[in-house]
Amino acid sequence: MHPLIISDVTLTFGGLKALSGVAMRFEPGTITSIIGPNGAGKTSLLNCISGFYHPDQGDIHYGDQRLTDAAPHQVAKMGIARAFQNLELFRGMTVLDNLLLARHSKLKYNLLQAVVFIGKAARVEAENRRTVEEVIDFMELEPYRKNTVGTLSYGIQKRVEVARALTMEPQVLLLDEPMAGMNIEEKEDMVRFVMDIQKERNATIILVEHDLGVVMDISDRIHVLDFGEMIGSGTPAEVARNPKVIEAYIGKE
Numbered sequence: 001m002h003p004l005i006i007s008d009v010t011l012t013f014g015g016l017k018a019l020s021g022v023a024m025r026f027e028p029g030t031i032t033s034i035i036g037p038n039g040a041g042k043t044s045l046l047n048c049i050s051g052f053y054h055p056d057q058g059d060i061h062y063g064d065q066r067l068t069d070a071a072p073h074q075v076a077k078m079g080i081a082r083a084f085q086n087l088e089l090f091r092g093m094t095v096l097d098n099l100l101l102a103r104h105s106k107l108k109y110n111l112l113q114a115v116v117f118i119g120k121a122a123r124v125e126a127e128n129r130r131t132v133e134e135v136i137d138f139m140e141l142e143p144y145r146k147n148t149v150g151t152l153s154y155g156i157q158k159r160v161e162v163a164r165a166l167t168m169e170p171q172v173l174l175l176d177e178p179m180a181g182m183n184i185e186e187k188e189d190m191v192r193f194v195m196d197i198q199k200e201r202n203a204t205i206i207l208v209e210h211d212l213g214v215v216m217d218i219s220d221r222i223h224v225l226d227f228g229e230m231i232g233s234g235t236p237a238e239v240a241r242n243p244k245v246i247e248a249y250i251g252k253e
């Protein structure tokens with residue numbers, strides 16, 4: 001387990017600076033939230049970490065591995081998984097099949113190897129199945145395993161999306177608005193799962209979330225972005241009394 005370190009990252013779209021000189025550190029085994037008003041650059045930053053965007057300047061490291069120019073599948077192989085704001089699930093497939101498919105993307109053998117090394121392929125397959133079953137159990141999805149994803153409530157679909165990321169057994173989990181659109185009960189469940197993922201799976205969690213109550217409750221540290229720039233960083237108590245943050249973000253709530 002290593003810290004994930006963002007150094008001086010700048011990202012531009014045409015003339016627009018979505019991120020400007022952003023520096024952040026995510027300590028192993030902690031929950032760190034990134035907050036900021038709409039358009040502040042939060043999702044752009046997650047896209048830089050997960051390899052969908054590449055910064056124009058600056059660097060991103062996970063331990064001694066450089067993520068800056070890595071592709072999404074390479075980032076996933078380094079142990080960094082992401083649960084998406086807009087669900088990345090196949091709505092016509094069951095929960096179980098979605099999770100098995102996500103896990104298969106981690107397969108370490110190709111088709112020829114699969115034919116030649118039947119033993120190895122079978123072993124890997126059994127291991128995939130075990131991991132997926134363990135994630136179903138952990139995320140309390142047992143009652144829904146055979147249900148088609150599209151028929152489930154939005155809150156359960158969000159839970160399946162987090163489970164999808166967990167099948168990759170990540171050391172770092174990026175969560176993009178996991179509580180958006182949820183009712184209070186669903187939010188409470190998701191908060192409990194996020195805290196369990198941190199404690200029981202010892203994962204580093206990077207959370208982008210608009211619900212400030214949740215963020216203040218569960219974060220070890222918070223980084224605040226506004227117009228692509230960092231305007232504050234610290235514990236929830238420190239951030240809550242930072243005048244720049246109050247003006248730019250909390251004051252507008």
Ligand SMILES: Nc1ncnc2c1ncn2[C@@H]1O[C@H](COP(=O)(O)OP(=O)(O)OP(=O)(O)O)[C@@H](O)[C@H]1O
Pocket residue numbers: 013016017018036037038039040041042043044045
């Ligand atoms: N692919 C893109 N092309 C052009 N501009 C983009 C692109 N992605 C993001 N932007 C712009 O970059 C800025 C930051 O957007 P981003 O989505 O990262 O903000 P955010 O903090 O996640 O916002 P929200 O809270 O609304 O999700 C915005 O001005 C946005 O319009």
